Amino acid sequence: MKRYFPRGLLTLVAFVMIFSTFGFGAAANGGTTSQIKLTELPLAEIFGDIELSSSRPTSVIVELEAESIVEAKHKGKKQTKASLKSERGKVIGALKNSVKSAEVKREYDYVFSGFSAKLPANEIIKLMALPGVKAVYPNVHYTADVISAEEISAEEFSPNMMNSAPFIGSNEAWDAGFTGEGVTVAVIDTGVDYTHPDLVHAFGDYKGYDFVNDDEDPQEGPGQYHGTHVSGTVAANGAINGVAPDAKLLGYRVLGPNGGTTEDVVAGIELAVQDGADVMNLSLGNSLNNPDWATSIALDWAMAEGVVAVTSNGNAGPNNWTVGSPGTSRDAISVGATQLPYNMYTSEVFTSEGVEYPSAKVQGFPSDEELLALNDKEFEFVYVGKGAASDFEGKDLEGKIALIIRGDYPFVDKAKNAKNAGAVGAIIFNNIAGEHADVPGLAVPTIKTTLADGEKLLAELAAGNNKVSFNIAFDKAVGESMAGFSSRGPVTHTWMIKPDVSAPGVNIVSTFPGEGYAALQGTSMSSPHVAGAAALLLQKHPHWSTEDVKAALMNTAVDVIDPATGEVYAHNSQGAGSIRIVDALNTKTLVAPGSHSFGKFVKDSGKQVEKNSFEIKNLSEKSKTYSFDVEFARNSDGIKVMTSKNLKVNAGKSQQVNFNVQVDTSKLEPGYYEGTIIISDGTQEIDVPTILFVGEPDYPRVTGAFMENAGEDGYYVGAYLPGGAEVLEYDLYVFNANGTIGGFVDTLGSFTNAPVPYHEFLWDGTVQNGIELPNGDWVLAVYVEQAGKAEYKAYLVTKE
Structure with missing residues (x-):
């Protein structure tokens, strides 16, 4: 596991100066010459670039050199809770002696060895210098991965709406006798309403734990619903059937109304493993594309201990490199979101003779019936700006069409706000040239247009033509497709393919607190499909x-x-x-790992060879002979994969397959190359995805920025840096009233050699020789240079 040392740490106290000889006289005058000896102090490694000169209370996760119980077990060593408690106690005692204000909150020993602590940032170095400390991680913020939620009334609900489980083969698995019976799934989330009539069967006397309130009642908090919905997708058994309707559930509340942090997520993972869970689902995440987190370490050791860990891949797609932790975990199963097959429609918009809207297309809709209900009628349409909830205040939208301009708010929120205001449909026009994305499952039927056509609609309103009609017609059926919001890989540093698999995540109907049901979308909804599928597999193959x-x-x-x-x-x-559950249940061959990354090939010219391997398990009762073929999607002339031509594996046995990839970088353009390793036994064919990079991968140099109030000290300013930064600069610009970037104000900070995954510093809130920045809207621009590439990204900042 690669570690990253923080920028600027050596300039603080990385060395001790020991004066072995000291004198003021020069040697030429017969005096002695002073000598200085520098001895490096051992320090634990740290992730992130914390402003170590700040007195800001900072929460961190501390990993100890003493191995966790599970890690030691799998390395053939002996480790006990008592010995770990003793080692942890020594470090905690030393920390409290060294940093009087330090607070220790949670302690870990099973799948992660360490504790969480809060202390001033400028005293973290004292923590790093303590014997027994291996690494220090940021205590990052996690949220539930959901794009939109719509509660369904009892009148609207029908069991047929729960069609995602049958689509992946759940019904056929149930008919074959596999319903998840005897398998326990832990839902690490916002808690769960275990009193819901569709879920009550899945819980015993012990229901899990609430790490938000620190009690043994994981009931979901007021206004929360995410964990209940996820739990229903796994194991509902009532009006709705989850993927594994006879599985048992345990709930672990690690996210409150405002999300949660690493310290509670790791605690939830630990307790779920100790409580005997067979599968765990984590439909939560953050935007940091980095595999080396305390959460990932805990998940990897949970997998080693025999608990199938399933995580959502994130909702920041569709661009590459958008996957976030814990979807970046090396071993856990990361899940992307698909949309079930649906119908596509053409659309025409009419307001008055001579005015045409050629760009009009269907953007999204809740059901075919609601979309087609717009035909053969005339509606009044009302302009509501960007479609914020406040934009609808004081306006009558009942039974009308909301005209909305793109910007500031997600499309799903604009459509939901329109529905809440009583609108029966929406038209969203672009705020720049070109077409914007389709968004399946919007709360009201929504038509999209270009900016030019949107301006025509505004002109019609100005002319008093406020009526609109539609002609919507069936175009074609579309098969299962990837949801646009689903985060994409790969993972920085490991260059692994993520997600591992995909499952339905758009308009998923499941349980809602109380006795209700709701349609939600997000990779949060995809992940529990896979967790439920894992439960069915473990019922059939308990020794897998x-x-x-x-x-x-x-x-x-x-x-x-x-x-x-x-x-x-x-x-x-x-x-x-x-995923397809029945095929997984009945497979006669297993190939692991199920995907490969060969990493980077960065030689300027010539050939570079990397080695890899996988294991084939023959689950059948007959010996099998496997053949291998490798295909790359583009320009395979410079890529050569060498492996066995044929391999015989006896019944019930497994065999390791070694293979090499040789890349001649002189024949290839820099970039990303994906291929497929095709393994066949003559009847079953298995495709193993593989990727490699020629030159430095094109990961984003900056994925986000933040500015937080630090009280009288000013503001904490920072950026998320998946690959670190050789040069990093924060510039402030004026934000014009018309929404454009104005003049340059000042450079807030310039830095070099900032490491992954993020950087922050303390800004005093002043610009241009001590002038306090006035309240209002400003633009924070972040400039990054890393590995020969530069990026400049701008973020709107509101100072109040």
């Missing part, structure tokens, strides 16, 4: 390892086709594909 379960799901997944191109989605969009 976590790696076996992951391999079965990946090996039998089917390709998802992009309807826009007719081509298979890239590996970093869909992983190995969309």
